[in-house]
Amino acid sequence: MILSATPDAIGEAARAIVRGELVGMPTETVYGIAANVFDENAVRATFRLKNRPADNPLIVHLARTQQWSLVATVFSADAERLAAHFWPGPLSLVLPKQASVPTVATGGLDTVAIRVPDHPTARQLILEAGTPLTAPSANSFMSLSPTRAQDIETAIATGLSCILDGGSCLVGIESTVVDMTGAEPILLRPGGVSRLAIERILGRPILTTRGGERRSPGMYDRHYAPVAPIRLVERLGPLDCGISFRAPLNASQARLPNDAIGYAKELYKSLHDLDRLNPREIAVELLPDSDEWEAVRDRILRATSRK
Numbered sequence: 238m239i240l241s242a243t244p245d246a247i248g249e250a251a252r253a254i255v256r257g258e259l260v261g262m263p264t265e266t267v268y269g270i271a272a273n274v275f276d277e278n279a280v281r282a283t284f285r286l287k288n289r290p291a292d293n294p295l296i297v298h299l300a301r302t303q304q305w306s307l308v309a310t311v312f313s314a315d316a317e318r319l320a321a322h323f324w325p326g327p328l329s330l331v332l333p334k335q336a337s338v339p340t341v342a343t344g345g346l347d348t349v350a351i352r353v354p355d356h357p358t359a360r361q362l363i364l365e366a367g368t369p370l371t372a373p374s375a376n377s378f379m380s381l382s383p384t385r386a387q388d389i390e391t392a393i394a395t396g397l398s399c400i401l402d403g404g405s406c407l408v409g410i411e412s413t414v415v416d417m418t419g420a421e422p423i424l425l426r427p428g429g430v431s432r433l434a435i436e437r438i439l440g441r442p443i444l445t446t447r448g449g450e451r452r453s454p455g456m457y458d459r460h461y462a463p464v465a466p467i468r469l470v471e472r473l474g475p476l477d478c479g480i481s482f483r484a485p486l487n488a489s490q491a492r493l494p495n496d497a498i499g500y501a502k503e504l505y506k507s508l509h510d511l512d513r514l515n516p517r518e519i520a521v522e523l524l525p526d527s528d529e530w531e532a533v534r535d536r537i538l539r540a541t542s543r544k
């Protein structure tokens with residue numbers, strides 16, 4: 238059931254969370270499936286609903302930075318600098334976890350990813366539920382993340398007490414995930430905050446995960462994919478269904494902005510819309526290879542992967 242995110246609806250959703258139920262929650266990145274992080278049964282239900290492997294850790298959402306100590310044990314000077322600059326916002330920091338955080342939530346790891354979402358409805362829900370909330374994207378495993386309430390698949394929606402409709406997500410792709418547990422921060426997943434912006438705040442380059450022990454468990458080659466296969470093309474032809482930077486040549490083409498931030502905001506929405514046309518494939522025009530496009534390129538590449 239989709240509810241407009243009024244104070245009453247948020248109150249009702251918060252009570253559902255306290256009862257151990259799951260709620261569809263808007264954030265600035267994508268919609269999430271919110272649950273009480275300290276309720277193991279609710280967290281298990283989240284994995285079941287998404288059909289998600291048990292070793293793929295969830296991100297814990299806080300109403301404000303100071304709540305970090307509810308779920309993590311160390312907040313380094315670098316973490317403080319990043320939080321001061323980017324929270325609320327699309328940046329998740331991986332930190333050593335508190336013993337009270339159930340390992341089902343962290344995929345068995347002794348670390349926890351946390352962020353403060355930049356959406357008033359999400360923060361109000363966390364405050365009223367009185368607990369930090371786990372919230373993976375509200376899609377089933379390996380499918381497209383929703384950036385509008387109506388893009389949440391029926392199979393997911395039926396497992397939720399309600400979905401709070403907070404409008405279209407303003408960022409449109411998932412948060413950037415940075416591992417803060419080692420001597421140097423490591424970029425685990427590019428996302429809504431660019432690598433450059435992070436490096437500017439830290440005053441030095443950040444490493445990138447290359448597999449190995451500190452890789453991020455949720456980073457599968459194939460991810461974020463619509464039903465139709467995606468193919469990269471130089472330029473859309475008159476009969477293609479797909480996404481371009483130019484005026485559409487037919488009704489199954491979407492023109493997206495030529496700046497990375499504008500493009501990210503429209504990407505999942507457009508893929509959901511095009512997918513509903515049941516095309517044979519979705520063609521996507523090649524993206525610029527400059528740094529600002531890193532996160533968008535990552536999502537498109539994963540969507541084209543056939544693995």
Ligand code: TXA
Pocket residue numbers: 264266267268269270293294295296327329331343346348349350354372373374375410411412414425426452453454455456
């Ligand atoms: O923008 C977002 O982050 C959205 C919204 C709803 O907040 N959430 C989201 O969650 O994208 P999810 O579950 O789809 O992606 C979580 C990913 C994991 O797959 C993993 O790559 C990384 O975050 N992650 C979470 N906890 C981690 C940990 N302790 N260590 C390493 N990576 C972690």
Ligand code: MG
Pocket residue numbers: 373374382
């Ligand atoms: Mg996801």
